[in-house]
Amino acid sequence: MKSFVPATFLLWAAGAVATLLVLDAVRMKVPQRAALSLPKLGDWSYALYLCHVPCILVVYHLWPSSSGVGAAWFSAIAAALFVSAGFGMLDVRMYRRLKSAADHADEAYRRRRVNIYVGAFVAASLIGVVIG
Numbered sequence: 001m002k003s004f005v006p007a008t009f010l011l012w013a014a015g016a017v018a019t020l021l022v023l024d025a026v027r028m029k030v031p032q033r034a035a036l037s038l039p040k041l042g043d044w045s046y047a048l049y050l051c052h053v054p055c056i057l058v059v060y061h062l063w064p065s066s067s068g069v070g071a072a073w074f075s076a077i078a079a080a081l082f083v084s085a086g087f088g089m090l091d092v093r094m095y096r097r098l099k100s101a102a103d104h105a106d107e108a109y110r111r112r113r114v115n116i117y118v119g120a121f122v123a124a125s126l127i128g129v130v131i132g
Contacts, residue, residue, distance in 0.1 A: 044088025055080040
């Protein structure tokens with residue numbers, strides 16, 4: 001007799017396990033010398049989140065079919081890490097400059113910019129609702 005486990009249950013179980021792993025990682029005590037690059041990797045993680053799928057798809061699309069699958073996988077992961085490091089550094093630098101500019105701007109200028117942003121966001125949302 002076969003035992004069937006629904007895919008939904010497996011997805012929820014994987015999510016719960018991932019959450020517990022993150023909670024466990026947060027509680028770990030890491031030596032200072034080992035943790036020197038962790039904040040930098042944390043800064044780059046959002047860039048990795050945004051670029052990993054396009055990088056993997058591009059590498060797999062351009063990879064010659066006669067080459068090995070393992071090398072394609074390694075190249076896709078390396079490309080995603082390389083691109084995310086570049087975008088991560090750019091993101092951190094841009095954030096610092098924009099934050100500094102916003103902190104030193106007068107209140108009327110900031111209000112105008114926020115109103116422009118909110119207007120653009122609402123317009124894009126409405127366009128998305130109409131097109132989508």
